[in-house]
Amino acid sequence: MQPLTFWQKLYIPEILRGMAVTTRHFMTNVFGRRHTVTQQYPEEPTYVSERYRGRHRLMRKEDGSPRCTSCMLCATSCPALCIHIQAGEHPDPTVEKYPISFTIDELRCVFCGLCVEACPCDAIRMDTGVFALAAYKRENFLYPRNLLLGDDEPVNIAEGKAPHQ
């Protein structure tokens, strides 16, 4: 460390110099907002990259049924063990099986995206851009099939909004 000069040792001039920097930034923010980097979240939506890994969703076939064949490769690759699938016999013998229930525990999920990579049918994606998951109860973080397919809205959830709004 360099030894302090005489003027630095006096201390007061250095405080004034520091306050000048603070005051300059304060004035810039008060009289013109062009240079501010603060995002007005949650009032204004924030920018989310297309490749951002947000909350999962399940894709559908052309006939509207879930694309998932319940092969369980996502559940196998999941390092957090948060995907729970119950497979059932499909009425069409060429389809073999389908997910009776498909639940993701979003509290356990580490948002690594391995399930999306593992899926051979592109049935699960993480492209919703939803990152602010909130709920008043833990069980509301268990996202069942209908939520992931977008049939229903999550219960008790205020996504991107302050609780009082």
Added chain:
Amino acid sequence: MAKKLTIDGKEITARDNATIIQAAHESGIAIPHYCYHPKLSIAGNCRMCLVELEGRPKLEIACNTPVADNMVVFTNSPKVVEGRRGVLEFLLINHPLDCPICDQAGECGLQDYYMQYGLYHSRFQEEKVRGRKVVDFGPDVVFDSERCILCTRCVRFCHEISKTNELGIFERGDTAQIATFPGKKLDNPYAGNTVDVCPVGALTSKDFRFKIRVWFLKETKSVCPGCARGCNINIHHHNGHVYRLKPRQNDAVNETWICDEGRFGYKAINDNRVLHPQIQQDGRLQQASWQAALAHAIEAIRAHEGMAVGIVVAPQGTNEDSYLLARLATEVLRAPHVVLYPGVPGYEDDFLIRADKNPNTRGAQDMGLPAPATAAQLAAMAQAIDQGTIKVLYAIGVNLVEAFGAETVARWGTQLDCLIVQTSNMVPGGEQAHVLLPSATYAERDGTFTNFQGYLQRLNAAFAPRGEAWPAWQIYTRLAQGLGQDWAYASAEGVLHDIAAAIPPYAGLSYAKIGDLGYSVAHES
């Protein structure tokens, strides 16, 4: 006369009438195969077991070529690998490659050998032949003809082992397929084995289909408790839940088979369990601590030692349990009424299934429990309760209503000072109990069974007992301690150590000595 030959540079001696694949497997050399099965006749149709023989121009199939002196066999030469690759390519031509939705994935011969010998890019340009999917063969078996490689193991099983002849190959060429004969269902008592012998995903079990992917399952070696045969099994389980039982090879007991009744016997481990000790209070059973439940039982036993105590036990317990129970009866309770309830004899055949549906009737008697009770003995016990001679009854794993009749058992709630029911699953009549003690099932504990032939076989704990259940030997130990004995068994193996010292046919035995395939105590008793 044994034959001397060389396989992959290793000098081996083979049985005179052995084929190359048998000789190789017996000396630990693996040869890939689909249609060959050690317990079925030789078909030689899959062509996967090709090997190179010195001095012969073409590759030969190892499963149907007898060994000869001075034979030199190569199982992994470049020519062999190329040949197998070609065979595999043909087998996979019409295969749907639907591994992600196929139940066999993870234990499939096609997948395994493709990774070993295949790894080619498909050259097949034409339309694949489509077959029948999800064909219902019988109560437990579903067939998918697209996945079938026509190895005929299942056909040979029904012809040679179950001798019921339900299956055959129909049509020819690329429309050839396995089917049941008209009007027949694959419903013989051993039908589930066809799923086990199927090397691909063509035959799947309805009971197991889609329940779980096989790579999640763990295997624990155990013994089926379904009848006196004691077939060797592997328990396939995940997170304390049993998903299926698979037979395990033991040529002295069950070869490689198991009956369907035994195969589906695992459901009792998952369902209808007694999970906590309970005490009768205010007219119903209420959950209690082990301490409270044992104290209640001990108090009742203390008040009526000797002849006023009755024990009725089903030979479902292990040798360790039976030994401690016999000691509890003679040393601690001093000559109570002890009855071994054999249950209702069931169906029997000349292959595996025995009429005695208990796994350890012979072992229980070896350990000092009485011979299976006759109807008269059971009636005598019920009468003794009616007359008030027996005031405390300790029922262990017994279906009370089946043994004594619903009306009799309904009276016991008031007639007996204390009815202690110890069971892993709720039994009819159990609701009359004053004290209900939860015991562990065979999948949750170590121990040994002695089958009807005198084969001593080991159970291994697959996972910790559900709820608060304890293995029976532990309950007996705690009861004896509560009654003033200094028993200090910490494990089932500790009990076996004492059995080995006390009972001559079992002398010197340990779990290590019994091993995975059992130990015969018959010749010494």
